[in-house]
Amino acid sequence: MNVYLLCFILFLVGLYGVLTRRNVIKIIIGLSFMEFSIFLFLILIGYIEGGAAPILSKTVVTTRFVDPLPQAMVLTAIVIAMAANAMLLAIAVRLYKRYGTFDIRKINELKG
Numbered sequence: 001m002n003v004y005l006l007c008f009i010l011f012l013v014g015l016y017g018v019l020t021r022r023n024v025i026k027i028i029i030g031l032s033f034m035e036f037s038i039f040l041f042l043i044l045i046g047y048i049e050g051g052a053a054p055i056l057s058k059t060v061v062t063t064r065f066v067d068p069l070p071q072a073m074v075l076t077a078i079v080i081a082m083a084a085n086a087m088l089l090a091i092a093v094r095l096y097k098r099y100g101t102f103d104i105r106k107i108n109e110l111k112g
Contacts, residue, residue, distance in 0.1 A: 003044055010037035024092045024102045028085065035081045039074045046070035 010033060017030025046067040054065040092102065099107050 004041065007037050007041040007044065010040070022104045024095060024104065025089075027104075028088045028092065031088070032081075032085060035077075039077060039081075042070045042074050042077075 014030045014033030014035075014037060017033060018027050021027055021030065046069065048064055048066050051064045051066040054068055095107060096102055101107065
């Protein structure tokens with residue numbers, strides 16, 4: 001099976017979790033699935049079959065190198081995503097302390 005298709009399926013699983021669940025924690029998990037499927041896709045874009053690391057030395061004779069830029073971008077994006085997930089989880093904990101539930105429908109009913 002094509003790995004790009006697997007990335008798309010993982011993204012759809014996360015999207016399904018975000019759109020159909022009413023629990024704040026499950027929505028955050030769905031967002032994480034979507035983020036990591038995009039990270040995997042970006043890493044796969046820079047991969048070349050049979051490519052070597054772009055480190056030049058006298059013993060390296062290959063002319064096919066793997067592009068390191070998507071890997072560096074994904075490392076930065078992972079750090080930013082983890083900070084955003086930590087913030088979302090902190091907001092979810094505050095919602096639970098205030099309303100006593102993670103259910104979005106009940107939180108909307110208590111609004112007022």
